[in-house]
Amino acid sequence: VLKAIQKYHSIMKIFARICSTIFHPLIIPTAGIFISLFFSYMSLLGDQYILTYTLLVALFTILFPCIGVLMLYKMKLITSVGLVNREERTLPYIIFLVCYVACAVYLWLAGLRGIQFGFVVGGIVALICDLIINRWWKISVHMTAIGGMTGLVFIMSYLQYIMYTDYMFYLQIGTILASGCLGTSRILLKRHTLGQVISGFANGFIWICISCYIFLLITLI
Numbered sequence: 001v002l003k004a005i006q007k008y009h010s011i012m013k014i015f016a017r018i019c020s021t022i023f024h025p026l027i028i029p030t031a032g033i034f035i036s037l038f039f040s041y042m043s044l045l046g047d048q049y050i051l052t053y054t055l056l057v058a059l060f061t062i063l064f065p066c067i068g069v070l071m072l073y074k075m076k077l078i079t080s081v082g083l084v085n086r087e088e089r090t091l092p093y094i095i096f097l098v099c100y101v102a103c104a105v106y107l108w109l110a111g112l113r114g115i116q117f118g119f120v121v122g123g124i125v126a127l128i129c130d131l132i133i134n135r136w137w138k139i140s141v142h143m144t145a146i147g148g149m150t151g152l153v154f155i156m157s158y159l160q161y162i163m164y165t166d167y168m169f170y171l172q173i174g175t176i177l178a179s180g181c182l183g184t185s186r187i188l189l190k191r192h193t194l195g196q197v198i199s200g201f202a203n204g205f206i207w208i209c210i211s212c213y214i215f216l217l218i219t220l221i
Contacts, residue, residue, distance in 0.1 A: 012188060013188065013189065015185070016184070016185035016186075016188045016189050017185075019181050019182055019185040020142060020182065020185050020186065020189065020191075023145070023146055023181075023182045024142070025141045025144070025145035026061060026062050026096075027062065028145035028149050029057065029061040029100070029103075029120065029123055029145070029148075030054060030058040031149065032119050032148065032149050032152050033053065033054055033057045033116055034054045035149075035152065036116050036119060036152060037050045037053060037054065038050055039167055039168070039171070040156070053110070053112070053116075056106065057106075060106065065095060065096050068092065068095035069081055072092060072095075077091060078091070078092065084191070086134055089131075089134050089141075090131065093127060093131045096127060097127055097128065100120060100123055100124045100127065113215065113218070114215055114216045114218075115215065115216045117215050118211040118215035119148070119152050119208060119211070119212055122151070122204075122207040122208035122209075122210065122211030123204075123207075125211065126144050126147075126207040127141075129203050129207070130200070138192060138196055139192075139200050139203065140183075140186055140192045140196045140197050140199075140201075141200065143182065143183055143192075143198075143199075143200030143201040143203075143204065144200045144201070144204035145204060146175070146178060146204065147179065147200065147201035147202065147203065147204030147205040148207070149204075149208075150172075150175040150176065150179055150204075150205055151205040151207075151208035151209040151212070152208055152212060153168070153172055153175045155208070155213055156171075157169075157171075159213075159216065179201060183201065
């Protein structure tokens with residue numbers, strides 16, 4: 001029985017690591033931009049348009065931040081690229097912020113000033129909150145990211161008149177399930193407490209909803 005329990009626990013940890021990797025905070029922004037383009041009226045512009053903007057956003061939110069973290073690791077300013085230690089997260093978070101601000105500027109200049117721009121700006125505000133809170137408490141950035149994704153999907157569902165609503169229900173269910181799996185994974189891996197997981201999710205969800213709604217309204221005025 002003990003061996004069976006240990007095997008089950010080992011399998012669950014593997015699942016938790018996979019889940020944490022798939023829904024990594026650096027991947028979520030690019031996925032969010034793709035969803036906001038593919039499941040909206042902007043999909044009428046064609047797949048090449050969507051792919052181009054998605055890849056360009058990936059440069060700012062995945063590639064450049066990864067390069068920055070690797071440079072910090074090579075310079076021995078952090079001990080792990082996974083940013084396990086709370087005290088070592090300040091510099092990487094600042095790098096992420098710079099990259100996200102650059103991404104927001106790019107989207108604005110490219111003419112994507114609605115829900116896509118709001119998604120990135122909301123992410124910037126949420127990350128600033130994470131940066132400040134992290135000085136004293138290890139709030140979950142993983143959950144901030146997935147919370148932001150969930151907020152994006154819910155605000156898209158609310159604004160049904162510009163979205164393909166046939167898919168919105170499934171996206172809502174998918175993001176809720178993903179959030180639950182990710183939160184459980186972070187707790188199982190002992191990276192965060194329940195409070196840190198919930199607060200991280202709320203941080204991302206609230207700011208993304210507010211920001212997306214505001215900037216979408218601005219574009220419609």
